[in-house]
Amino acid sequence: MTKIMIDPITRLEGHGKIAIFLDQEGEVANAYLQIPELRGFEKFCEGRPAEDMPQIMQRICGVCPEAHHLASTKALDNLFRVEPTAAARKIRELLYSAFFVTDHTTHFYILAGPDFIMGPESPAAERNILGVIGKLGVELGKKVIQTRQQNHWVIQTIGGRGIHPVFGLPGGVSKAVSEEDRAKIEEIAAQAVDFGRMTLKIFEDLVLKNKEYLDMVLSDAYTHRTYYMGLVDENNRVNFYDGKVRIVDPKGKEFAKYAPREYLEHLTERVEPWT
Amino acid sequence: MGKLKVALYWASSCGGCDIATLAIGDKILDLAAAAEIVFWPVAMDLKYKDVEQMAEQSIDACLFNGAIRHTEDEHVAKMLRAKSKTMIAYGSCAYEGCIPGLANLFSMESVLERVYIDTPSTDNQARGYPQAKVKVPEGDLELPRLHGTVRALHQIVDVDYFVPGCPPEPKTTWLALEALLTGTLPEKGSVISHSHKALCEECPLPKEGKKVKKFYRPHQIIPDAKKCLLDQGLLCYGIATRGGCGAMCPQAAMPCTGCYGPVGGVIDQGVHFLSALGSLIDSTDPEEIKRIADEIADPAGTFYRYSLPVSLLRRARTE
Amino acid sequence: MNRFEPKIVVFLCNWCSYAGADLAGTSRIQYAPNVRVIRVMCSGRVEPYFILKALQEGADGVLLLGCHPGECHYLEGNYKTVGRMALLKKMLGQFGIEEGRVRLDWVSASEGVRFASIVNEMTGAIRALGPFHGQRTQEVTYG
Numbered sequence: 001m002t003k004i005m006i007d008p009i010t011r012l013e014g015h016g017k018i019a020i021f022l023d024q025e026g027e028v029a030n031a032y033l034q035i036p037e038l039r040g041f042e043k044f045c046e047g048r049p050a051e052d053m054p055q056i057m058q059r060i061c062g063v064c065p066e067a068h069h070l071a072s073t074k075a076l077d078n079l080f081r082v083e084p085t086a087a088a089r090k091i092r093e094l095l096y097s098a099f100f101v102t103d104h105t106t107h108f109y110i111l112a113g114p115d116f117i118m119g120p121e122s123p124a125a126e127r128n129i130l131g132v133i134g135k136l137g138v139e140l141g142k143k144v145i146q147t148r149q150q151n152h153w154v155i156q157t158i159g160g161r162g163i164h165p166v167f168g169l170p171g172g173v174s175k176a177v178s179e180e181d182r183a184k185i186e187e188i189a190a191q192a193v194d195f196g197r198m199t200l201k202i203f204e205d206l207v208l209k210n211k212e213y214l215d216m217v218l219s220d221a222y223t224h225r226t227y228y229m230g231l232v233d234e235n236n237r238v239n240f241y242d243g244k245v246r247i248v249d250p251k252g253k254e255f256a257k258y259a260p261r262e263y264l265e266h267l268t269e270r271v272e273p274w275t
Numbered sequence: 276m277g278k279l280k281v282a283l284y285w286a287s288s289c290g291g292c293d294i295a296t297l298a299i300g301d302k303i304l305d306l307a308a309a310a311e312i313v314f315w316p317v318a319m320d321l322k323y324k325d326v327e328q329m330a331e332q333s334i335d336a337c338l339f340n341g342a343i344r345h346t347e348d349e350h351v352a353k354m355l356r357a358k359s360k361t362m363i364a365y366g367s368c369a370y371e372g373c374i375p376g377l378a379n380l381f382s383m384e385s386v387l388e389r390v391y392i393d394t395p396s397t398d399n400q401a402r403g404y405p406q407a408k409v410k411v412p413e414g415d416l417e418l419p420r421l422h423g424t425v426r427a428l429h430q431i432v433d434v435d436y437f438v439p440g441c442p443p444e445p446k447t448t449w450l451a452l453e454a455l456l457t458g459t460l461p462e463k464g465s466v467i468s469h470s471h472k473a474l475c476e477e478c479p480l481p482k483e484g485k486k487v488k489k490f491y492r493p494h495q496i497i498p499d500a501k502k503c504l505l506d507q508g509l510l511c512y513g514i515a516t517r518g519g520c521g522a523m524c525p526q527a528a529m530p531c532t533g534c535y536g537p538v539g540g541v542i543d544q545g546v547h548f549l550s551a552l553g554s555l556i557d558s559t560d561p562e563e564i565k566r567i568a569d570e571i572a573d574p575a576g577t578f579y580r581y582s583l584p585v586s587l588l589r590r591a592r593t594e
Numbered sequence: 595m596n597r598f599e600p601k602i603v604v605f606l607c608n609w610c611s612y613a614g615a616d617l618a619g620t621s622r623i624q625y626a627p628n629v630r631v632i633r634v635m636c637s638g639r640v641e642p643y644f645i646l647k648a649l650q651e652g653a654d655g656v657l658l659l660g661c662h663p664g665e666c667h668y669l670e671g672n673y674k675t676v677g678r679m680a681l682l683k684k685m686l687g688q689f690g691i692e693e694g695r696v697r698l699d700w701v702s703a704s705e706g707v708r709f710a711s712i713v714n715e716m717t718g719a720i721r722a723l724g725p726f727h728g729q730r731t732q733e734v735t736y737g
Contacts, residue, residue, distance in 0.1 A: 001413050007323055010316045013290040021413035030413045036347055038405075038421060039287055040386040042394050044377035047688070048576045051494050055532060056580075059374040062291020062442060080494070106294070110318055124320040130307055142301065149300045160527025162298060163291050163442050167527055169494050174528040268398040271391050274409040274416040380688065546643045549685065553642070553678030561663050564673060565680045574685035587646040592690035 001029055011111045011128070013063040034275045050079055054168035063106065065164045066099035066155065070241065073168030078261065082171035091158060091173050093241040094185065095165065098154035100240055101147065101192045108199055109144045116207050120216065136202070147195045150188045157181050225250040232257075279335040279456065281306075282314040282326070283365075284355055286341030286348035287375050287425070292366035293317040293340065295442035299449050309456045310335075314355075326354060334359040336455050338438075342368040342375045342584065343426040347419035356432040361460070363451065367441035369428040370466075371536055371544075372584030374441070376425045379583045379590035380575060383423045425584045437466040441534035441581060444520045468519030471539030474531055475503075475513050478522035482506060485514075486557035490570040493529060500528040505555075510577060515541070515548035534581050543587045545578035600720035603648040604629045604657040604713070607637045609667035610702050611659035617706030625710035626717035629657065637661070637698075638671025642682045645696055650728035655695045655720040659712070662700040672700075694719040695726065 001024075007017035015037040023029040041060055048056060054072040058065035070092055077084055084092070107113070114127045117135060126134070133141035152162040158177060159165025167173045177185070207213045216222060227250065231243040245263070247256040256266050285293060293315075297303060313334060314321045337359040343349055356362050367373035378386055391397065391404050409416045428434050438451045451467045454460045461467065470477060482503040491508040498507045504525055505511040511530035513522065517538050524531050537544035552571065558564045571577065579586055606612035612633050618625060630653075634640055637660025645656045658679065666672040679698040686696060697716055701709045 003414050008316050010320045010322075011318060013317065015285075015316075019414075019416055030411070032411065032416060034416060034418060036345070036419050037287060038386075038390065039344065039375045040378045040381070040390055043381050043386040043389040046389075047380070047573060048377075049492060049572045051492055052573075052576070052580075056374060056377075059289045059291070059441070062289040062294050065289070065291065076494075106297075110297075128319045138304075141304070145300055145303065148297065152298060156523070160529060161523045162445075163294055165527075166524050166529040166532075171494075174493070175500065264395055267396055269394070269396050271397070271399045271403060271405070273403055273406045274411060274418065275405060543643055543646065546641070546646055546682075549681045550642050550678050553676075553681050554638075554674035556673075556677040559663070559670070559673055561673070561676045564676045568677050568680035569684065571681060571684075573688075574681055575688035578685065587643070587650050588689055588691075591688065 011114065013061055013111075032274055036275075050076060051170065055164070055166060058164055062163060064099070064103055066096055066159070067240075069159075069165055069168050070096060073170070074242070074260075076168070076170035080170035084171055084173075087176070088172035089242075091177055092168070093239075094177075095155055095158045095167075096241045097189070098151040098158070098185070098192075101151040101196075102155070105144060105147050105151075105195070105199075108203075116203070116213070116217075119213070143195065143198075147192060151192060154185050154188055157185070227255060231260075277311075279310040280313050280333065281310040281455075282334045282337040282355060282359065283312065283317075284314065284337065284339050284341070284351060285316065286339070286352065286369070286428075287344035288341030288366070288368050289374075290317060291442040292368070295366070295440075295445070295448055296338070298445045299452070300445070302449055302452070306452060306456070323351070326351075326358065329358045331357055332360050336361040336363060338363050338365040339428055340364075340366040340369050340442075342372050343422070343428065343431055344375055344378075345419040345421045349422070349431055350419075352428060352432050361435045361455070362428075362432065363436045363438060363455075364428040364434045365438045365448075365451070366443055367439060367534055367536065367581045369434075370437045370439055370585075371582040372425050372427045373534075373581045376427075376583040377576065377580065379425050381591070382593035383421060385593070387421075424590050427585050430584070435463050436460060437536075439466055439468055439517055439535040440520060444523070446521070447519050466517065466536070466539070468517055468535065470518030472518055473514050473538050474516045474518040474520070474522055474525075474535070477518045478503075478513055478525050478531075480504065480522075480525055485555045487552075487555045487567070488557045489567060490552075492572065498528055504528070504530045510552070510571065512548055514551050515544055532580055533578075536582060543585075544582045545575075545586055548578050549574060598721060598725060600628050600654040600717055600725075601652060602629045602655045602657055602713075602716060602720060603632060603653045604659065605632050605634055605637065605640045605644070606701075607639075607660045607667075607672075608633055608635045610661035610665065611637075611700075611709065613703035614659075614701040614705045614709045617704065618710045619706075621706045623706055623710045625713045628717045628720075629713055636666065636668050636671035637675040638666070638668065638673075640675065640678075642678050645682065649691075649695070649726055652728060654723075654726045655697070655716060657712070657716050658696075658698045659701045659709070660698070662702055665702065691726075692723050694723055 002022045004020040009016040017034050019032045021029045054069045057072045058068040060068050110129045114132055118127050118131045156162040159167045227247055229247045231239055232246045233239045233243045244257050244259055249255050258266055314326050337355045364370045387404050392399050392402055407418050407420045440447055447468055480503045483506050485506055487508050489508050498504055509530040512533035513531040516533045517535045520535055541547055556564050556567045606615055640658055648656050660672040660675055699712055
């Protein structure tokens, strides 16, 4: 069989390569996603003080360190058997909210967005943020940069640093939010909501209203039938900071819902020799 | 004169240094105007085979982040070194090994066993590990081979400049990029930062002269956020860490953890922090001194959190 | 006979332990020839960095001898040494380096016999532990 390698895969966080095997007729016989990275966090955290986990574990990912930082902080709450104060809960959730603005902006405009905005026929050299700015204009580019900068400022103000925050402690956070900062954060949040709406409109105009794109995006080649998992509140609405883990099947029907500490009853990992 | 050709690559890293490059904000547009980015996996669709086609020294500068953990990291580092005029170790992983370097406290065998067999959520009855060469029904697949010891970039290729930080703060990043774009890089081998002195110089918390009767872990006390954290017994690494970051962490009432690496001229950051802490203990009773010292729960992990691969010992003995 | 002969670096402070070592010499007290002496003004001068460097550069063991607590010529130097060595030994344990390879002890100017006895003990202990092998590198694994 012929093997096509895509190496490395690009415009996402992490390392990967894809091996595609074609049979005699040129049809895809199988494809393998290989992740050629291993750092061993599961092992080298052993012997470290527990309260170091928020800062160590967030180095699993520098695009979403806030997620790992807060997950570790919540684990510390559990370990030390303390409930975070109401203010600490809110501060943590506020940091997470600013984080997902930066993260989704990065994803939409820099990572995955170029596929939609530039289109699959565009040359590789244009399928990136520079191509996006070229197509949508420098003003939009500046808005993207500004949104990310503002919300990284929020993360830094609440969490200590804009990337790899330091504020998580068992039962709370290391510093309070001043009224002055709170007022600024509120403004930034309002702007983030506007930016989100604007982004949805761009998606609607460039992708949903473009029949060719829409047909492609809805076609089998772009359809991935999978289960989905996320944190939800009691009304099954997304809450990124805390709640229950809810898993739905490809059709959206609930498959499982559990408290995070029950994860071992619902999840296992398996090992493949080629990744 | 054409644009500068710049490559950015990540070895065993978390991606934080790539996000840090974006954290320079609007200046990214200045960078895009002055430089042609010829390779940047997180943001661009160029592949290894595109880099393989490039001529020797055809890349003006490569910003390389990530530690060297396996044969692919090593191969790409050597390839980019050959094709680049200037090689910059960007961020703590490339400069000193950083967090992935903590794996050097364990044997590779114990890491593999934990990751692929022993973790509570793993179901691996066959006790198999990923393999560098695998035969699947359709053909052959390959993976890089893991090194027994994590290394920093300069331990495998010649490095021209180092940019410290996990990740570097935007002002440190821009200090390096601006120097690159204006042709004003300092002496080869330099660490690029606004400061080469200890962080204490720029930390705004007032210091009272250090004498510690007890060391505390961050959750054990609520420190006075307007006073030096080390004076209060928190293990603030600022005394043995290069400045230039703006002392962000102490201003969030959390002790510095040392991510900007050693102060200028120091070779082994961890043992110097150890020495400083040992000498701050406020007692003249040897037994009491030992008891206070013992309050530091994890010397190896605390002192060498970011710099284990480039320390004198480099790794734990694991036979 | 190819018996392993340890190389032991010993730091001696000018005012107490070095004088004690001198006394062992002038008193013709026999002691193992495995030590290489480095004289410093105070045990508090010894950076743990020197100890690690000695091990990496070929020493099999490092001995640090200072004034008895309370007798330091500079009053507090040896207290700093206690703190540093406590941390260093704990850390070396985490690195899998055997407890006996680094030792801190006190020898006064009049203790020639004690100096010789500590040196002999240390030499025997390191001989039993074997060579340290600084600068070991790890080969590529699994594939």
